[in-house]
Amino acid sequence: MDSIKSDNFYNCLKAMHTFAETYAQQTNTFFSVDPSVTSIIIAGLANYKDNDGVPLCPCRNYSNEKAEIELNYWICxxxxxxERKECHCKLFLQPNESDASSSQKISIETIYENL
Ligand code: SF4
Structure with a gap:
């Protein structure tokens, strides 16, 4: 990821941070034991939101991002x-998954450290 980011990126990062914590609580899912995983995914979502206006899943390769956005399948x-509580990015983990922590919180400072 680029080291220099726009103000809008940091606004998107805050928005995706809040979303991730709130959505984990709503779905009874948990963040990874490795905070760098959670941080990188939240930053990836923010990057798409900054560039494309929507948080497209950052763990996939797209041949046509505009078409993917219109399909609305991989928008986080x-x-x-x-439908199935399946997050292949490992941002939202089921409590019984081996790499799930017991936390639905991550500090913004931890996310910054992993940018
Ligand atoms: S797999 Fe789905 S829920 Fe998980 S980060 Fe990607 S879009 Fe979001």
Whole structure:
């Protein structure tokens, strides 16, 4: 990720941080034991929100991002998360997954450290 980011990126980062914590609580899912995983995914979502206006899933390769946005499948929370609580990015983990922590919180400072 670029080291120099716009003010809008940091606004998007705050928005995605709040979203991730709130959505984890709503869905009874938990962040990874490795905070760098959580941080990198939140930053990836913020990057898409900054560049494209919507938080497209950062763990996939897209041949046509505009078409993906119109399909609305991989905009976070994606359909597989909404329907089956399956987050292949490991941002939202089920409590019984081996790499799930017991936390639904991450500090913004930790996210900054992983930018
Ligand atoms: S897999 Fe789905 S829920 Fe997980 S970060 Fe990607 S879009 Fe969001």
């Amino acid at each position: 929370p994606c359909v597989s998360m909404r």
